[in-house]
Amino acid sequence: MTETKQIVIPGDEIERTNEKVRNGAYKCGQDKYCSEYFGIVQRNDQFIDIVPFTGPYFPRKDDKIIGKILEIGPSMWTVDINSPYHSLLHMNDTPWRTSAGDIKRYLAIGDYIYGKIMSINELRESWVTLKDAGLRKLEGGHIISIPAPKVPRIIGKGGSMVNMIKDATGTRIVVGQNGLIWLDGIPKNIMIAIDAIKMVENEAHTVGLTDRMEAYLESKKGEIDGNSK
Template sequence: MEKRNARPSREIVVPGDVLSTRGEKGGDNTYERDGKLYAAILGVKNYSQNGISVMPIGGVYMPSTGDTVIGIINDIAASNWMVDISAPYPAPLHVNEVPWKVEFGDTSKYLNVGDAVLLKILMVDESKKIQVTMNDSGLRKLDGGMIVDVPYCKVSRIIGKSGSMIQMLKNMTDCRIFIGQNGRIWIDGDDENAEVAADAIRYIEENSQKGNLTEKVKALIEERLPGAGEE
């Protein structure tokens, strides 16, 4: 009896590569033509319950409505702040989209250049004009902590299946960690623990295509923080 080939878990594909000829459903970064499913971008072929998708290997973060991102204030005006969200387009945060009553010209009393903020993408129109907001549950200024930047396409690997990887990081380092879909990550905790969490995140970024990654990250943390995760 002929043995069926296992599905490759880390197959690199380029635009135009055939992903399936069996009528499987296409996900992100794919397109269908004449009953075949093709890759639309350079990336990693990914199977899931929802079909086949392609995870981008690199590139610039392109915001989508509803994304939760971490931004850095890089300019201040009388009625808004300009926020760097790692996108190629400016992201103004208007005073009407913050949880405070800000008088005209008083913006610097609330947020200053260099401040980190947790935001949601409210709208991206056809001309790539971006509108962001802090008026939603959990959105706020991020005081203290440290920021780690990774390629946005690595975010899903850092989160892990059903949040398993990020939950392990939080538990083992006893840190609060917020991950923006733009690839910016905020870590807050004891200095040594936060550094270990940051190094673990960088390790995941650099080794995202390798197998047994969870076990390797766990070993890395245990080596640096003996007894990590124990109650």
């Protein structure tokens, strides 16, 4: 029997003793906190978090995200970061020597980038940068989308879950904090990796998922195309 964590709906009071309530709850009375989301309660010694089952992505500074180019201006790209608001990428924040008016040579409409949120203001206007190690234009590959609140589960503790999927299927995977995932490799292996990710997505609220994932990938071993290792 797999155990689920406690499920709450908006307005439910959160039972607590000394822990601090961190995310997903608001103060609804003296020393009382209520849930904002339909989701699960995650507890540790110090903090309580409400993790929604799904929901919009809120950009935060230094989040690494996957974005899609929507529009090109004379010196900026408009990027869809899978959030309620679009983001902007200025030509000076790219590793290329661009000149105004001719930036579509580097990124065209529909291209995907792996970028970082450089800054965000109270109006939720944000700017993306490509100037950091590992940030780049994503060429080839396949993009899938999952709800942003489930990204930590896909990554796992210290990247354990995603690394396990990467190793077992022999695909290259880049997970954006905003819920977009880029996969590259042999099509058949990509399909297995996608199935594995969907499985994590569907069972994110259960306990002991890593072990089940291991068993699942083991069972798929025969189907994976040879040159994985």
